[in-house]
Amino acid sequence: MVEFIGREAELQNLHEMLQENNQVVIAAIAGMGGLGKTELALQYAMAHREIYKGGICWLLAKSGDVGIQIVQFARTHIDLNPPEGLDVLAQVQYWFRHWREGDVLLVLDDLGEYQQVKPYLPASSSRFKVLITTRQHLGASIKELSLDVLQSEAALELLKSFFKDTPQRIEQELTVANQLCEWLGYLPLGLELVGRYLARKQDLSLTEMLRRLEKKRLEQSALVKPEADMTAQRGVLAAFELSWQELEDRDKQLGCLLSLFAVAPISWKLVEQCLPEEDEEELEEIRDDTLLKLHLLQRKGEGIYQLHPLLREFFQYKLTGLEQAEEFKRSLCRIIVAVAQYIPDSPTLEQISQMSLLASTT
Known part of the structure; x- marks a missing residue:
């Protein structure tokens, strides 16, 4: 498992934002593609799952069927049947009114247009906490944790985490390792992709890796395809392409x-x-x-x-x-x-x- 590095303060800030005792607390993790917004939300949910006794409902906001996802989650995890004849929105509202006891965390991952999902969010009750990941500013009414790139020290530690069995590879080229982090702009996605690539290619030096990146830029194969067990589902170019399309x-x-x-x-x-x-x-x-x-x-x-x-x-x-x-x-x-x-x-x-x-x- 890849280590979660350099986001301790953000985790704490996020928890404080979500624990304010408002009717419904909504907080957004916002930033450019590749910063690890989804990973931060995932780490938060795992770290605090014991306080959300009403459940953690993870929704893929980009798919556009948030209401249906909520209904499917509720049918699977809550032993309660809504009246017949209700449309999706009415079913969602019914589920929220009859949700089991305890605080509930709703995660809307990779949200585009907030207005499209707003009708499907709970309208009252402070036990509902809504956590959004998004590449957009959603407006002043929503608390926002603006995510930035890693600090240089944390970026180097993340890169080093892929060399636990061969730490000498980093130590022998420490200056180049720092140059790699700088070329990648301390972006977590780029660092993880390159770190995993180097871990697979044990005879590839960091100097040669940097040379290849400088030659092929974002089309260099290390940055193109994420591994199956990564939280990120896209390479750097594809992640940025989502914003380009907008x-x-x-x-x-x-x-x-x-x-x-x-x-x-x-x-x-x-x-x-x-x-x-x-x-x-x-x-x-x-x-x-x-x-x-x-x-x-x-x-x-x-x-x-x-x-x-x-x-x-x-x-x-x-x-x-x-x-x-x-x-x-x-x-x-x-x-x-x-x-x-x-x-x-x-x-x-x-x-x-x-x-x-x-x-x-x-």
């Missing part, structure tokens, strides 16, 4: 443009300068209501934003098939030239740092 064309174009910037915080003013024909408010709407909402972009400060390294790789992967790709590259080059004109012959470290925000690998 984007409109203009959302996709902005994400691809952002991928041309370096793996560093991006000044939004530079983005606007790259798209001088676009309305500034419309760009803000795409940024705030789509990319940020879906956790495809992070706000790092006032007017400063950043893509996760693997999301940047993903958007660059998509950029190759985008009609506007060359136009975006030319636009960024134009901005680089304009900014460079203000750089003196002997630039300061601060000026060099500012220029590095524009550096691109393309």
Whole structure:
């Protein structure tokens, strides 16, 4: 079994959120694909199963039949028959009114649209706790645990956990191991996939693994296919593809443009300068209501934003098939030239740092 590393504080915070004595407590674990949202929910359910004496009901929210899943769970685990002739929603409401004693945990895994499942959630009783995993911000009315990547130390520990029988492989290439963690952006899914891949290929060095990743990027086989016993059911590319499918064309174009910037915080003013024909408010709407909402972009400060390294790789992967790709590259080059004109012959470290925000690998 893979060790659960680096999420102790999040587990405690989640428990505190769910134990508040409101009528119905709803909490969401939110974040980009690959952070381990489902795994965190699973670990929470296992760690606290003794307090949910009314049962733990795990629902696959993405399937769209949450009401039917609740009815099937109740029929299987609760010895009670609802009156005949009730539709699914009425049956769900009946089950909630007559649910057996004790606190109940309802887990809605991988939720897309909250409004679609809201009618099927309990309307009252503080003994019902609803835990949602989602790639979206669901709104201010729902308590949110915003999940981030692992700290560098925890990321290295997770990678090491796959080498318990051969710890020398990590120790001999410790610097490269840290470079691997950094290249993967400390993303739990990427770390687990690469860790398992290396564990299977005992003659493969970490140096060679890093070289292969740098060559084939997200299409490298280590990142493509999860093993059967993993909680995650998709590789990194497929996990990001789910969010891509929710984007409109203009959302996709902005994400691809952002991928041309370096793996560093991006000044939004530079983005606007790259798209001088676009309305500034419309760009803000795409940024705030789509990319940020879906956790495809992070706000790092006032007017400063950043893509996760693997999301940047993903958007660059998509950029190759985008009609506007060359136009975006030319636009960024134009901005680089304009900014460079203000750089003196002997630039300061601060000026060099500012220029590095524009550096691109393309």
